Amino acid sequence: MVLMIAGDRSGVGKTTVTLALLAFLASQKHQVQSFKVGPDYIDPMFHTAITGRPCRNLDPILTSETYVQLSFTKHCQGVEYALVEGVMGLFDGIPCKKTDDTRLKGAMRKTSEKIRSLDYGSTAHIARLLNIPVVLVIDCSHLSGSVAAITHGYSSLDPHIDLVGVILNRVGSNRHLHLLQQSLDTLNIPILGTLRRQDDLTIPSRHLGLIPTTELTHLESLFRQLAYLAQTSFNWQYLLPLLTPSPLDFLTSSPLHPLIHSPPIKIAVASDQAFNFYYQDNLDILQTLGAQLIPWSPLEDENLPKNIHGLYFGGGFPEMFAQDLSRNCRGREAVKAAIISEIPTYAECGGLMYLCQQIIDFQAQKWPMVGILPTTAIMKKNLILGYRQATALQNSPLLTIGQTIWGHEFHRSHLTIVSKNPLFSMQNWRYNSLKVKEGWKMHKLHASYIHLHFGEYSDFLRKFLGHCLDFLRSSKLG
Template sequence: MAVIIAGDRSGVGKTTVTLALLAALRQWGTVQSFKVGPDYIDPMFHTQVTGRSCRNLDPVLTSESYVERCFRQHRQTADFGLVEGVMGLFDGAGSSDYASTAHIARLLDLPILLVLDCSRMARSIAALVHGFRSFDPRLKFAGVVLNRVGSDRHLELLQAALEPINLPILGVLRRQAEITIPDRHLGLVPTEELPQMQELIDRLAVLGKESFDWGKLLPLMKGDRSQSLLAPVLLGDPAPNRPLNPPYVGNLEGQIPRIGVARDRAFSFYYADNLDLLERLGAELVYWSPLTDELPAEVNGLYFGGGFPEMFAAELQANAIGRAAVRSTIVAGMPTYAECGGLMYLSQSIMDFEGRSWEMAGILPTVAQMGKRLTLGYRQAAALQNSPFMQEKAIVWGHEFHRSTLTQLPKTPLYQIRGYDATSPATTEGWHMHQAHASYVHLHWGDRAWMPHNFLQACLRFGKVQPGTF
């Protein structure tokens, strides 16, 4: 079993409550965490606290069946399970609650722990809880967590108001400033940039032990590891119209492609399932830092995830040897997959928020310019041409989340893009140059194993064509 942490809206403290619960649970055993939606940063914090990769549950980027398989496969390997929701409980991808916390709670049959910001209310809390509890009778509520409670008297008023609702108070967190997680233009600052991370985890553990009714919570989150929730399942099974015959390594002719994965403070946005899938398909992942390292030797392909290259542009520019190696290798034809921050790194330069220009790898004839406008939302991407990752006319769902724009757009774009609302106008986006597939759209490969499989096949072909040159 597991519980799902929900809020009546964004900003009520879901992440702080989740991290405090996770940190405290570590004293009793292993904990598997999950995050609803496409977010990268919150799962980084989960992973730092639990020591296990957090898994994203997003039916738009994957599918409902994949969400169920992912949850059950990973949940059964830990003593406790916890899911952090997204936005408000019923806020989904469009006008319905699809991909919302409520949707995932129904899909996985999980009890909801509703987090409430009590800082500006007392008796009105009862009306709020009553409304959320009765809005969808299919949902199960475990209880509420009262966050930002001001005083003992404030707590008494809240308790008195909620008593007739007959929904237990399972946690109380007081207003306090000693636990703060810094943020910036795309949300929380990633864990790799927080030298005080262990101190933060220790404080969260203390907060968690003192703030929750563990006698009622532990049974809700504890599972029986001696029994599998499902028979073993294979995550990342290919789409039905793209059959592959496991073991996947056989489809790669028994060879082991080596993929250089850019991973450091500038490039940290990776779905754990994507990296796992590459390895299950037979790849060896070689992690390296475009901030400080030369290009790793003997790799067949490159993978640049998203992140914050704009925050480390000076360091990326200073690594001239690394940039030159990336440029010459991609020009020579090495298959490369780059998302968002990776796209920015492959551009000619990045212009930061202060208007300063920093040289990048110089593959794409465009400049990534930072601005105030946030581009955010799910995207349906239809491939307009072949690339090492997908064939023309393939359609996938992805997600955009960035504050940069490109000064020049490709003459032959990679994708035709539509928003989640089917009535929104179509645009074009993405680059395919040499053998580089670069786009602002983040993809969760999930149950579309044909995408990384195509990529690995292209990587092996490159290796055969130019042996010993990488």
Template sequence: MALDLSTPEESRLSIGVFSGGLVVAGERSGVGKTTITLALLAALAQKSPRVQSFKVGPDYIDPMFHHRATGRPCYNLDPILTSETYVQQCFAHRCQGADFALVEGVMGLFDGASGLSDVASTAHIARLLNLPVLLVVDCSRLSRSVLAIIHGYQTLDPQVRLAGVVLNRVGSDRHLELLTQALKSAGLPILGVLRRQDAIALPDRHLGLVPTAELPQLPDILVRLAHLGHTCFDWDALTPLLKTSTPPNPADPWVCPYPSIHPRTPRPRIAIAQDPAFSFYYPDNLALLTALGADLIPWSPLRDEHPPVADGLYFGGGFPEMFAAELAANQGLRSTLKTLIHQGLPVYAECGGLMYLATTLVDLDDNPWPMVGVLPTNVRMTGRLTLGYRHALTEQNSLLLQAGQTLWGHEFHRSETETLPPLPLYRLKRYEATRPHITEGWSNHRVHASYLHLHWGGCPEVAQALIAVCGQYRRDSGG
């Protein structure tokens, strides 16, 4: 069950003893913590193939870069979408057998989900995991004032242990000398110094960084980041902090604590849309489906002329608006999908998946493109960003949920449907709001479609229900 965050007071769990690892935090957003994290990961990956990374919060795109740097999935640590216990278990489990562990924070160190407390902040995660913090400071407009910043971060919460500081965007040797002199009295080691890196820029657009699948230059960028990693950090001090020595534990009960299908039952086949248009998936979600007994089949709505033979479809979020012309041009696939869905093929769709199932998608240039057409609404890109955690109350029985169920999710989109569903799937309430503010989500045919992103670590019943309906579809169809 997900953590009850109806009040801003953080529930206090006993802090476990973990096997090592380091949290990279920023003193605020935009200080370069993702660049620092990738430089460290890229350098570590040249030393070991067993570098495990994590990302605080619900973000999908930063973990893609981690994955490309290390070759291993990056796991999200989010106590709102899951729970404090799940965060601890996930970290401990995924570190088994790893040589190094690194957690990238979110926003500023103490910036939480509400802005009024540090719940779901990087500091919250550091306390839960009892890990030291490497603080990244943007020094581009600082000299002696850096001491005041560091002093504040050292003293605000004694439970958050700062291991050292990285000085980023240092302008010159003289600038570095001033910063070093200022920090002498802080008693905090400088563990990294990076000059301004105009040559290493990760492109972004309306929802953040451009995903890795669209960056052919990324291998070259990672090589340059690895060089920075090797040359700009104090590895003698960092390596002991990053090391983790937990051996694999085959008996770990967290691998799948939920009932799976009977071993004699045919495994349901779930087709996962995975291409540049649909790439927002939490690795834990896919791992849970596999652990519960599903066979996952990756495929591409952009490139494939036919969907794979499957007992259910899973459309994650992504950027269908950037590939609307290509998705529309794959007319045969859209027609086949519409027929299969009308015939009862189960479908789970989040955000970008909802957009693809709509009748028309109006892109950023106001061009309309035909989509699959199983949801009786058009979707239009807007200039307004919808962002934040949502507490969802299920309004009606759907493919996967019963009316009255509650769960936590996250919205992150710049589009909206032009028509509201006559019987909405959810009634949503913003984090720490007192009243629901919107209804949304569609439940047509055997389709569960919503803008809400879910991490199934907090609602495993959704994954279990998806396995069940796909298994029933397989049995009914004689597969």
């Protein structure tokens, strides 16, 4: 059995609770596998830093229900404990995208139509899909007796959710705790943990969420604090059996067949404090298909790695490091020259911003970037966030015209000029009639704000590597 950490809404402390549980287990030298529901990059960085094992995203919108089951099964093998951190509130999802699991379809038919229509990709959806019991984290800072009503509502709304306990967060005093306990005594749901208000335990954040682990210098101290918090605040006698994976019987995946080539296809992956938003699965798939991934730093390296055949720019925070990126003139020139030479390049979100003429930061300062795209990325207050269904309007190193893919946007930058020959026609899942054209295709460059998970789209990476192989051969001929 594996445990799901859920919340009644966003901001109740799911991440703090999850990190505390992971930190305590890791401090006891246990092998722990963590998962994160949804398209998050930063929370998984903290999971990974604590456990030493890559956290895996469970997102049926970006992938599929079957892929979620396969990934979960695969990565639970051989570990002592496993834990899943939910997303937003327990039932917060999107209108149903697709359902490809027969067992789930039967369960969903017995669930109310209203729930089914709204919670695809939610924490509850993943709990049903993987048959995982749920612990509900509740922010108690502004309630007492009402905690029973909240707990009762979340435990009874969907009979297929097994809510096995609650964790009370931000409890103010012993008197406050007594009132909460009295209220919950009316229900048959145990309190599995109580966390007092933690004014001395903070995880720094900024405009897109937590500050990534690569920028923090006090991680070991933070993890020790979290481990002690977990040791003294949770009912471990009850929790440990729930955290122990049981035998799983989901289908096994078909093996990916690599593109056999010698020498190997070398892909330079931008990896530093400015660029670190990568799904581990994407990197794994590239390597499984035969790519050799070579990390390099647009912040520090003045030259690209030698004899590469492709470039991969993930997302991150280039706006926070725009001055340092701008100072590395030779590095920017090397990237521009490589793209002009037709090297296959994939860039998303922060990577797209880096390839623009400039980045204008929150202080309205202008910083020159690579300059391959004839537009400027300007930082603004409003957040662009959500799942997108994108259809290719032209061929690119990844896609063929007419192909459709699901992705996710999460940024505060805007481009001053939109491509005259856009890469995608993009549909916001909330507004089916609203379509936006977005993305750039120049030379052998595929650049877009959309973050992609290639778990169900390995053929797109295979196509990208095919272009890289063509580049390798042409460079030999040249």
